[in-house]
Amino acid sequence: MASTERKHEICSPFLPRRNALRKTSAEIVSEARQSLRVQSTQRPFTPRDGERQLFGKNSTRADNRPPSAFSLHAQNFDAPDSRPGSGTRLSPLDHKPKFPVPCDAEDPFKAFPKPPTDPLEVKRGLAGARTRLLRAGSLTTLPPVEGHTDVKERLIPGPGQKQTSAKRLGSADPTEVCSGPNKPGPRRAASENRIKQPGDDSGVRPTECSTGRRTGLANGDTRTTSTEEDAESFLWNNMIAPLLQQLESVAAGSSEGSVDRLCDLCERLHGTLAEADMLGRRCKRRSGILRALFRLIDLNSAQLNLHIAKLCLALCVNGNNLLNICKLIFQISRSENNDILFQNNSIIDSLLGILSNEDMSASGEALLYCVGTLKFLSGNSAVLRLLLDKNCIGVAQKLIQRLCMTEDTNFAMAGHILVQLTGTLRNLADHPDSRRLFISFSLLSELCLVLRHHCKDQDICTNISRIYSKLSSYSECRLALAQTPDCYQLFLELLSKHHQKQDLVVRLLFTLGNLTAKSNEARLRLFQCKGCLGILLQLYDSYQRRDDSLPSPTSSPGKPPVPPMSVQEGDDVLVKLIRVLANMCIHRAVGPALATNTSCIQLLLETLELRSVQESEELLVNVAATINNLSFYQEESSLLRHSQLAIAKLMLKLLISSSMDAMLEATRVYGNLSQSKDVRDFIMQNKVHQFVVTLLDSKSTEMCFSACGVLTNLALDPPNRVSLSLEGAAAKLVDCLKDLGPGDWQLAGQVCQALWNMIGGGSEKLLDKQERDSLLEILVTYLDKEEALQWIENEDMRDYHRTCWELEFLPVAQKLVKTFQPLDPTA
Template identity: 80%
Template structure:
């Protein structure tokens, strides 16, 4: 027989231990079973918009740029003479020199070609594209002065043409002589050239042209040599390619589109090899003059080739805008996605984003980014965009957009809507996460939120990016280290409290940030107005059915939330309650939240208003939050003051068919019953203990662990032991120890605690001989280290199980054996 002191020893009532000074691996991992639990939930679902347009149907923008428009050759400017910088050049402060005329008596400008006086009716036989080509070549004005080019150079032929004049038709030489931004390219035959060169009279003798070429040829020999090479390449290679383009386009035969695409590629390659791309090519206008009319053929494939070549030639101003619109128009159809996969046009678009200025080319950038937004919805193209450093280019563009002047603020906002939507799609790919981190894109998006905090489209897109990426540790850390991000999120929650899809994603992001970081929990709680903002949202979305506000809940003068569905309201509350549950884990935050009457009232109200069948996840999260808060049971705790009401509300969850709800309610009973006899009496009086004993049959170690904890607390009171024995608790505990103990020594230790409190000094009365012998046999086996640990096959877990066996099971098992052996 054991001494009276030993027999009367009662194991301490069950309460989960919260010791932050634990050192062993077993003690660290065992925190997964502590009363303070992190809550998890699913990321809000974002359906893809099947309609490819700049702004979604729910956008509230006024005067926004259109997604639908028509584009034809007539909308393009074949001269494209505006400087690429987008700045207007100052007027020339000198009088230009006039070339020496052949006849002093004649007008010095008589030798210049005049606009054709003949009407296009003389070519009635030409129709379709050919006629459009002719109209595109019509000249109505003299070419303007471009840059700082001397007027003599503009009016005299290129020096290199002197050597070619004997070999080329007169029309071709004339075209070279009078090259300029607004000048038509020469015709292909002498007869056609004469029609252009004879605007009702003689355009001047050949000797005069030669004299002007000689005068100009006296300049720099190096420059002349370069111009000779360019003229030679133009006449021998480029000009024939342009002729073929016109000829094939006029033919309209089958397969002409493919042939035109090949010719455009050939022209592109030739210009690239000759280093004549960009604005270095002096005859860009002649090339553009040939390309633009081809747009009217209406081929998406051809238009992409044309657009790529035009962007390579660095078109600017109106032409840049129209080219970007053209590409945007093509990308609106998903059937054209394959064209972008087989074309390097994405490189050209990214080049535009990198080089163009927002103030000068804002609308072109808008349609350029809009195209990338559409294409990023295609998984294959999304992979291509990642490989081409789209996130890095976007990051630089974000920096430019965040520094624009007030005059460009509106167009910057339009562009950011498209850009953030593109990044939202890119965030879906696993390989994008390291790029978002290394380019510091997540902090930059916070800057965008601060600058455009009133723009719901931008805020919603960024919230979707954060909700996707904050589920991953590296992105979560990068965002958590962004200064004042928590205060920014709270301000957005308050400002856009009526926009459910934005609110739910910001809350989900906050829940992710506070899931595993004590520092994040404290930083969020210490933000100005944190609890007021969260509880106001809770109150708004709690009252979707206009339930009157209870006393203690926060009030607000803000307009009520517009009607939302029950599911949408629940989605917000699920994410919001999760933030509360995670935040109160911090030892400096939990006690303060436990004394917040408004918070506790709203949680209890949710338990009362919702049913498990309709709002299972919400009620489980609410119960988990109450469980976390019940850990802090100071005298001022609102949980302690309402513990009987909470115990009654928990019965709804215990009696449900949802195992998760039963588990969380059991954990709440474990915390409340550890320090309150009133709660223990409530459990016994309402026969909740019967359900707890039944839960021991569960094959879930978590369920059995929680049920054992409550039974341990109930058995502290001697009158309860007989009732528990009559319900078969001892036999069920023995079965639980036998079946689940070797795989979970924490559970085995908790079973021994419950048995220790249950049998007390009356083990011979509460346990029959068969039960006592069975329990002794099991304990004797488990006390043998070799026998106890032989069931663990995973070598990596052996150390953990050994530590749990030594710390959680061995001490209480030894004491229980001594009591049983003395009977």
């Protein structure tokens, strides 16, 4: 017959074309599919700490680290916060004058009132009120607000008097408020005279009014100061003091709902001070307010303490008080049940303000507890969103820059703070909206600088590695990190320095795997780093579980041991490490170097020998994928060429396993190795071809594609064609073409190549008439371009499928049709 006389061309082995000509997009995709493959793996899981602590149970810090648990009481706070005390405490006046004391023209200090000699009189003045205000007690019912109800009455002028308001007091002539020797002034209310008593902690100076008037006539600045003090006194007596008295009254009782009332009073006090521009350190009676607030802390209410803390921070406490307020907030944040309180309170703004303004050398411990609070809160998704909206990442970036410039004397405290700060950023990195902020604030590069400065601190390095492992999964973050100078060398140095720290190692390797997954430049830059292969292979050897009797390919006498770990932990490191090797060898300059590296090949083969698919499935799949990539390089010096039979034997346990991923990778390896006659003989002798034919029944296009590649190579040898035919390979190939061909023209082309090689000397030896007719009908239908591509709706995909159809399917299908048509002239 004509077909038997026609010279039959055998298709080339299942090997990707490697020519110097410019390839189309379909050819590039085809080569990637047939040979070199990027490996993927899951990001390492980071369990949350069971308890909220500054430093978790796995921390490696010394015992002198700041504590996470402590007790705070009112006595821990310093009441006269505004300025240091003089050591002398003045007593209140023993009378309630209707008119200010006149000044002595020669000696104004003689006009100062003398303290009472009878101590019983002291208790009846302001001291008694202050004693009640500062006394700690149980909660009580909120009494009617005093001082607010009669403010308007005090501002209403009497007969013949001028109308006076709080606004006018700030600019009025002091003689309208304070009388001289011959001019009586307006009579003050009893409560006003009682509140305005001299005392060091209240900030009130005796007879300020009269002395200010007298000196103000000669000095305009002093006169203005006196006027401002009078205005503050008015606000204090009529607005602030009544609120403090109500706080004292409610705190002394024990009624239900008193905490809410105290919180409301704190909010009103905050608002009043803000409206009067008396926040910060501008209020001269500031220490009296702080003393009253500190007393309320002993009530031990988280909700109330947050209001107190917010007001104290607004009053700009410093020193020991700032530290204790930050500790108080930190203590509240340790309970997840209190997270809702932070959502309904602007205390987060105050914390971010501390991080922006406080100096590390003076307030390092306060900053530590402040950032520790944010770390705890960032574990809550609702608060995390608030932190992003309030520019927490921008504040963190500025703080990192300041901490990196810390002097040696504060280096340890800077490290403690950075542990909390990087822990906060680790949580923030979970939110999708954070990625653009990490990039815009150049935080990925800033964190590399932190790693440089604190490379010995395992806690900091681990937190940053967690940030990188999260963000490097996204292309925009990978690009930003790849542009950081020397980041690859830095990661390798950390891997070498902390090779025993498993959770740090696995995340750095995962990050390197992400960087090398889609960037050819990254593959080369990593490979060219000093000691790259040596560090990676030494790490591989350290985490390779083996019997003591087995020699180590990279063993050295001084190599420190890796601490004991579970099978899963050791496998996780190797999975990420081997993925880096698999991705690196895709580069044409790196692949041959790895293929000729004795230690690399020995470690890969040893892993296949030591592990089982049941316990280490992902690890063995990655090893097989790496071997598949390395087998692409067929240089004479390649060790894989001399180990092909050993590899073929080791692939058997993957092929016959129950894991589809393991079977797929083993089939791909056989597809490359079966170019060798020795490997093809091994496959036929060990009945491997029967498993491969069975894989054609799979509904997976990848599985069928790899199986077709093996069959294409096996059919190069005429004796093998008969064995394949007896296994029903030809019929299964036709079914595969019919079912999967229209959706994957690369697969359809590979099926046709396998059929072409299996036909050999003539088609009558392969298929019966019914099977030939069915195959011809399929081929004729598929050769109609419009018919073949009609179901592809996406225009971009249609172009891709058209290219694959033209390059991969059409040439081989046309040859098959010409071979079969003479057998049936009516076809």
